[in-house]
Amino acid sequence: MAKRMSGSDRRAQVLAVAAKEFAQHGLHGASTDEIAREAGITQAYVFRIFGTKKALFLELVRAAFDRLVDGMRDAVGESDGLDALSAMGRQYYDLLADETGLLLQLQGFAACGDPDVRDAVRGCFARLWDTADSGTGLEPVTVKTFLAYGMLLNVGAALDVEHVDADWADGIRTLIRPGLFRHITAETNR
DSSP states (O other): OOOOOOHHHHHHHHHHHHHHHHHHHHHHHOOHHHHHHHHTSOHHHHHHHHSSHHHHHHHHHHHHHHHHHHHHHHHHTTOOHHHHHHHHHHHHHHHTTOHHHHHHHHHHHHTTTSHHHHHHHHHHHHHHHHHHHHHHOOOHHHHHHHHHHHHHHHHHHHTTGGGOOSHHHHHHHSOOOGGGGGGOSTTTTO
16 A cells, blocks of 8 residues: 655656666566566556556656756856856766666667657757857857767666776776867868
């Protein structure tokens, strides 16, 4: 028998359980039955709250991107240019510690064969781009390079390179210094 909770508390509980399930198994591998069982409710109740499995997945993927984007935006403060980019980068390293959020983002990319997921993840990535672009005022090629490094950091975090003793893992773990992006401009990349 499910413990009596308010609707908002139950929703939050199901989201927390579902985040772990989708992070580990993706859209198609995750089990709404397992989510319901872990939350102590029926599968029908999960569907009553969220409508569909895909809707639940997309809510979680969007929330994972929102935490990333909001964290990067908040890190900028009053800075701009390369200083803002450096602040975003430092915040990004901290955000990589949220393994569930990271894996949800990657599962979102992996499920982009589904047009609804692709549209939602495009929107999330557009917001990420806009945050880096408007938050720094830098040229698109610099923003692109910054986000490309971020994707490599995502892969490294997903592969848990912190615990791999190999040259390639050392390379991924190398910290990005603020001056790295100084030479990446439209002028130098014609």
